[in-house]
Structures are given as structure tokens and as C-alpha cells.
Amino acid sequence: MTKPAKKQRLSVYLDPDVMKALAAYAARRDQSRSLIAEAAIALFLSPDAAERQEAATTKRLDQLDRRMTRMERDVGISVEMLAVFVRFWLTTNPPLPEPAQAAARAQAGERYDAFVAALGRRLAKGPKLRQEISEDVSGISGAE
Numbered sequence: 001m002t003k004p005a006k007k008q009r010l011s012v013y014l015d016p017d018v019m020k021a022l023a024a025y026a027a028r029r030d031q032s033r034s035l036i037a038e039a040a041i042a043l044f045l046s047p048d049a050a051e052r053q054e055a056a057t058t059k060r061l062d063q064l065d066r067r068m069t070r071m072e073r074d075v076g077i078s079v080e081m082l083a084v085f086v087r088f089w090l091t092t093n094p095p096l097p098e099p100a101q102a103a104a105r106a107q108a109g110e111r112y113d114a115f116v117a118a119l120g121r122r123l124a125k126g127p128k129l130r131q132e133i134s135e136d137v138s139g140i141s142g143a144e
Contacts, residue, residue: 012037 014022026033043049096104 022033022036026036029036
């Protein structure tokens with residue numbers, strides 16, 4: 001039977017917060033700080049560490065992919081909503097006669113400012129239209 005190798009000493013400098021966390025963890029486990037630090041270093045250096053890091057990265061990328069998919073859906077809804085509105089507005093509003101066009105242009109700035117203010121209030125308080133649309137669509141598909 002071979003003798004176990006003698007442990008070697010290592011001195012490290014730790015940030016005070018890390019040292020507090022190490023001491024607290026060791027106290028909770030009723031183990032020495034040295035044993036906890038050794039286990040942490042061994043875990044960090046183990047071949048599985050790279051696999052765990054890859055799994056964590058993959059999980060995060062999957063979450064980001066789902067968010068991007070939702071964003072693409074929301075942008076698609078917004079573009080379609082705008083297109084439907086513009087088509088509806090153009091088909092239901094006849095062009096103004098020439099004298100009325102000048103008056104409409106004069107009011108355009110004020111009306112645009114009022115629109116932007118209303119949009120700001122809507123965005124500040126929520127719920128957003130895209131959420132209402134999703135809830136409406138979910139309610140309709142659930143009823144079928």
C-alpha cells in the first residue's frame with residue numbers, strides 16, 4: 001500500500017467579501033476553510049467544469065433565442081398592425097379639398113405632439129397593446 005501524498009501549502013489572497021463567504025460556508029458545513037477551498041479549486045479544475053460552463057452558456061443562449069423569437073413576433077405584430085391601420089385609414093378617408101389641406105397642415109404639428117404625449121402615457125402605464133393582442137388571441141384560440 002502506498003502512502004498518501006503529503007499536502008502542499010498554498011497561500012492566496014482573497015477579496016474580503018469572498019473570504020467572508022468562504023468562512024460562512026465552512027462554518028455552516030462544519031468544515032475547515034482549507035478543505036472548502038481545496039474542493040472548490042478541484043471542482044474548478046475538473047474536466048467537468050468545461051462541460052458545466054458549456055451547459056450554462058447553452059442554457060443562456062436558449063433563453064436569449066426565445067427572447068429574440070418573441071421580439072421578432074412582437075415586431076411582426078407591430079408592422080402588420082401599422083399596415084392594417086394605414087390601409088384602413090387610406091380607404092376610409094377621402095382626400096381633403098385644397099383649402100382644407102392648408103388648415104390640416106397647420107394643425108399637424110399640434111396633433112402630432114398630442115399623439116406622442118398620448119403614446120408616452122400609454123407606454124408608461126401599460127399594459128402594452130401587444131400584450132392585449134396576445135391575451136385576445138389566446139382567449140379566442142382557447143375558446144375553439
